[in-house]
Amino acid sequence: MADPQVEQNEDRRLVAAARSGDTAAFEELVRSHQHEVYGLAIRLTGNRELAADVAQEALVRAWKALPNFRGDSAFSTWLYRITVNVAWTRKRQAARRSARSLDEIGDIVEADSIGPEQAGEAADLRGRIRRALDQLPAGQRTLVVLKDVEGWTHGEIADTLGISVSAAKVRLHRAHMKLRTLLKEHR
Amino acid sequence: MSRLRCRKVRLVLPAHVFGGRSLSRRDEAHLGQCLVCQADAATYRSMQTALRSLHDEGADAPPWLVEKVMATLGLPERRQRKGALVAAAVLVASAAVAVWGRRRLRPVG
Numbered sequence A: 001m002a003d004p005q006v007e008q009n010e011d012r013r014l015v016a017a018a019r020s021g022d023t024a025a026f027e028e029l030v031r032s033h034q035h036e037v038y039g040l041a042i043r044l045t046g047n048r049e050l051a052a053d054v055a056q057e058a059l060v061r062a063w064k065a066l067p068n069f070r071g072d073s074a075f076s077t078w079l080y081r082i083t084v085n086v087a088w089t090r091k092r093q094a095a096r097r098s099a100r101s102l103d104e105i106g107d108i109v110e111a112d113s114i115g116p117e118q119a120g121e122a123a124d125l126r127g128r129i130r131r132a133l134d135q136l137p138a139g140q141r142t143l144v145v146l147k148d149v150e151g152w153t154h155g156e157i158a159d160t161l162g163i164s165v166s167a168a169k170v171r172l173h174r175a176h177m178k179l180r181t182l183l184k185e186h187r
Numbered sequence B: 001m002s003r004l005r006c007r008k009v010r011l012v013l014p015a016h017v018f019g020g021r022s023l024s025r026r027d028e029a030h031l032g033q034c035l036v037c038q039a040d041a042a043t044y045r046s047m048q049t050a051l052r053s054l055h056d057e058g059a060d061a062p063p064w065l066v067e068k069v070m071a072t073l074g075l076p077e078r079r080q081r082k083g084a085l086v087a088a089a090v091l092v093a094s095a096a097v098a099v100w101g102r103r104r105l106r107p108v109g
């Protein structure tokens, strides 16, 4: 299913069925969106294990919240918003619960995702940016990932995180400056 | 090269590179001549490219994810089923007691 319009129509049909309690329809939705949700979670958290937990919780929450989904946005957009909120909550909990450093978490992803075949300048830069991202405070990381990696608008970010557009812009600006400093350190 | 201008330009560079905000003429002129600010702008540009490229690094969800999600959704159902089993067991037990009681009450002979 490459055509986004066809995909959205299919989603709409499945959502309608799932809303009336059809778990098989919901399973279809989970199947078709699981990789996107997990990918977003991993970029937001920088940790595979945590990302899997986040994806699972987000999908379960989506099922529970489905009666409230009015279809104002695409199902995928709605689902990604839930994922962002779960990731945000989990990261804060994790930061409180354990003293495990973000660098360590970053190393896990690094070791998993970078193979020798990916060597080269671009991969090197990606590695450095990932390490730098891991050192950003969770709030700043969320903004950078949503804006610069996922391509969300300031408005979408502000909406999802419950902040004003200007606050989103100011925080993003700070995050960019901080990221640049960190990137220089990782040279 | 004015240090003050450097500081000013570096403050607006992220919004210029990431947000496409245009520079003032003086800032533009400074950027055209200042190697330090140019290097900074180049860093932001490569940051932007690297960040965008992270999106294309697809990560497959773990193979157990769908099953686990669906199993979690089924929890209340399973609880209901368990509840129904308990209720059925109670019914059977009370029926047995009733039968046993009736048997006992049945006059002998």
Ligand SMILES: [Zn+2]
Pocket: B001, B005, B006, B007, B009, B030, B034, B035, B036, B037, B038
């Ligand atoms: Zn300068």
